[in-house]
Amino acid sequence: MPLEIDRRGFCALLAGGLAAGAGCSEPADPAATALPRLLGLAPSEANWIAALTEHEQQQLREALVRRGDPSAQTIDLLMKVLGRRERLFPYVGYPPLPNRVTACDGLLRE
Amino acid sequence: MASFASETSADLCILGSGIAGMMLAERALAGGRHVLMLERGTEMTAAERLKQRSHNDPLPFNKAPHRLPHQLPPRGPVTRWGRDYVFSPVYNLGGCTNHFFGNVPRFHPSHFDLPAVGAGIARRWPISYETLEPYYLQAEQRLSVAGSSTRRLFPGRFEYPLPPHRLSPSDRACQTIFGHDSVIEVPTVRPSQPVGQRPACCASDQCHLCPIDSKGTALNSIYPAIRNRITLRSGLLADSVQCRNGRVDAITARDAQGRSHLVRARQFVVACNGVDSCLLLQRSPDVPKPASLGRYFMDHSIIQLGIYDIGIDAKPGYGDSAQTGMFVPFFERTAPELPVSMLAEIRSGSLSEIGGALMRDIMLRDVLGQAFADPDGAPMRRRVREIWRSTLDLWFLVEPQPDPSHTLAIDRIEPSGQAIPKVAIGYPAYFAECVERLTGWLQRHVPRGQVKHLGSIPTAFHWLGTTRMSASPADGCVDSTLRYHDLENLYVLSTSVFPSASSANPTLTLAALALRLGDHLAPAVPARH
Numbered sequence: 001m002p003l004e005i006d007r008r009g010f011c012a013l014l015a016g017g018l019a020a021g022a023g024c025s026e027p028a029d030p031a032a033t034a035l036p037r038l039l040g041l042a043p044s045e046a047n048w049i050a051a052l053t054e055h056e057q058q059q060l061r062e063a064l065v066r067r068g069d070p071s072a073q074t075i076d077l078l079m080k081v082l083g084r085r086e087r088l089f090p091y092v093g094y095p096p097l098p099n100r101v102t103a104c105d106g107l108l109r110e
Numbered sequence: 111m112a113s114f115a116s117e118t119s120a121d122l123c124i125l126g127s128g129i130a131g132m133m134l135a136e137r138a139l140a141g142g143r144h145v146l147m148l149e150r151g152t153e154m155t156a157a158e159r160l161k162q163r164s165h166n167d168p169l170p171f172n173k174a175p176h177r178l179p180h181q182l183p184p185r186g187p188v189t190r191w192g193r194d195y196v197f198s199p200v201y202n203l204g205g206c207t208n209h210f211f212g213n214v215p216r217f218h219p220s221h222f223d224l225p226a227v228g229a230g231i232a233r234r235w236p237i238s239y240e241t242l243e244p245y246y247l248q249a250e251q252r253l254s255v256a257g258s259s260t261r262r263l264f265p266g267r268f269e270y271p272l273p274p275h276r277l278s279p280s281d282r283a284c285q286t287i288f289g290h291d292s293v294i295e296v297p298t299v300r301p302s303q304p305v306g307q308r309p310a311c312c313a314s315d316q317c318h319l320c321p322i323d324s325k326g327t328a329l330n331s332i333y334p335a336i337r338n339r340i341t342l343r344s345g346l347l348a349d350s351v352q353c354r355n356g357r358v359d360a361i362t363a364r365d366a367q368g369r370s371h372l373v374r375a376r377q378f379v380v381a382c383n384g385v386d387s388c389l390l391l392q393r394s395p396d397v398p399k400p401a402s403l404g405r406y407f408m409d410h411s412i413i414q415l416g417i418y419d420i421g422i423d424a425k426p427g428y429g430d431s432a433q434t435g436m437f438v439p440f441f442e443r444t445a446p447e448l449p450v451s452m453l454a455e456i457r458s459g460s461l462s463e464i465g466g467a468l469m470r471d472i473m474l475r476d477v478l479g480q481a482f483a484d485p486d487g488a489p490m491r492r493r494v495r496e497i498w499r500s501t502l503d504l505w506f507l508v509e510p511q512p513d514p515s516h517t518l519a520i521d522r523i524e525p526s527g528q529a530i531p532k533v534a535i536g537y538p539a540y541f542a543e544c545v546e547r548l549t550g551w552l553q554r555h556v557p558r559g560q561v562k563h564l565g566s567i568p569t570a571f572h573w574l575g576t577t578r579m580s581a582s583p584a585d586g587c588v589d590s591t592l593r594y595h596d597l598e599n600l601y602v603l604s605t606s607v608f609p610s611a612s613s614a615n616p617t618l619t620l621a622a623l624a625l626r627l628g629d630h631l632a633p634a635v636p637a638r639h
Contacts, residue, residue, distance in 0.1 A: 040491030063482075064490070070482040078478045082494075083471055089427065092495045108428045109313060 031057035038064040115369035120146030123375035128205025130624040131381035132332035137628025150347040151202025156323040165200040171528035172201035183566035185542035204329030209318045212299040214618035221612040236581040236590035245622035257297035279425035281435030293435040299326030315432040353396035384573030384605035389529040398596035407518045408510040410570035417502040419559040451509040451613040509613040577606040
């Protein structure tokens, strides 16, 4: 059965759809894309942000855009992403850890 | 009349199988003694510890750790330690060397004869450094200590059996900033090269549970040599020392089922940790209680300082072992800037799993915060790298003062039989002053950098002083041979006998005391023909 709609109704439907799209859909640069860029992660490191929930990713992205004095919660989120040694070390430019599959990968010998 | 599940007799009964008990046992065996060792925990192997990822003992009277009320740090940030004092012993075979980090410096000779600080009592040992030096040497040999025999903390005989670990980039940065002699290679039982079945240190910084059983412990270095020659009774908690006519007659102990066991011996040595040795004497109705028993409780509190923007790539986290150098300008206690002895570990505590539950990541959190707040909004990765790599992380062990108001007592006896301690201890009165003066001294050497007090820790797990050694029964519990003043055949071999604490880690001094006591109890017997 064909939908019956007048011009006014058609315009209202169109406007509602546009408004919903603007308010609820993902922005052009979602947190999952923006965070690796803001943190300076290499492509192979981009999956580090999976340590955060989507909500946490959003929170950290907003904080990183603002910068300034971080809240304790922001530091907690950064620690989740970068705090483990096998991530911190490459992040600060150290060579790869000698052996990632054992417990003996904590420090680096010269 | 009491009935016992078992009655055992021995020539020498040692309570506790830690480094002190084991080294004493070995020395006593060499003198021809029959040694019975009583251990409250199970005979857990290194592999079993790794499998369960802890040293926790399954027996009901071996619950640990205990979080006890303490105080907030008198200065600086409040960390996750909050007001807690954490008492964290290892209650099974091998004792606390299973989880210690392995640093074994000697006490400075002057630390055996120190005047009081403020209103405290004098800290004179009834023995001198010279008395103990031969035993230091023997203990270092027996424990295969890695250290430098030429770059020494003070004049004396040093003959470390293993070469020292190489100094790390952070150690060398300290030398550049504070002078070459400010850093000495740390003496350690983390081996710099393989020793017997033990491989060289893996540098994982997880020494509380060495992943490859490399670190020297009572369990892997002494026990294999004596296990077939001693009588070991494990799973028995000593709960009373029974005395008659000025002598110890027997020890009673209970098992996990609550049954009581009796041990008789000619001589008894209480070689439990620095808390439980005192608690056993306190809970034994027959044992005389001198005024000093349970008083003068000491522990090393720790000041953690971060030094930022040092202008040198210090590479925190690099090194051939968890810690390779120690920062010594304030060890001898002659620096006019500071009132007490302090010995610093140069480390990256943020990376340590044992700093672990309570201290981990403090420096890293600070670095991330600084990078985040960069006023120019420089890229995060670049700023984190710049700040992290030009940072030094120093942990200063602060010498405590023997204070009669710092006490150790029994809070309660659990149905299992375990005595739960109650401590009255706080940061030293001069702690805040130490932080302030230390920060100022360091800052003068790094005028362009920033010295920051990151946190304070109320314990280094060094439990000292509550059965102190003294020449006179009036101000101590044991004499210079470690014999209990009022009982002719009871000895205490524990860090609790230390009348003062230095700022050095106590394990080697305890090991030296063990060897000396062994000689006292068991003079070498003539060879049999």
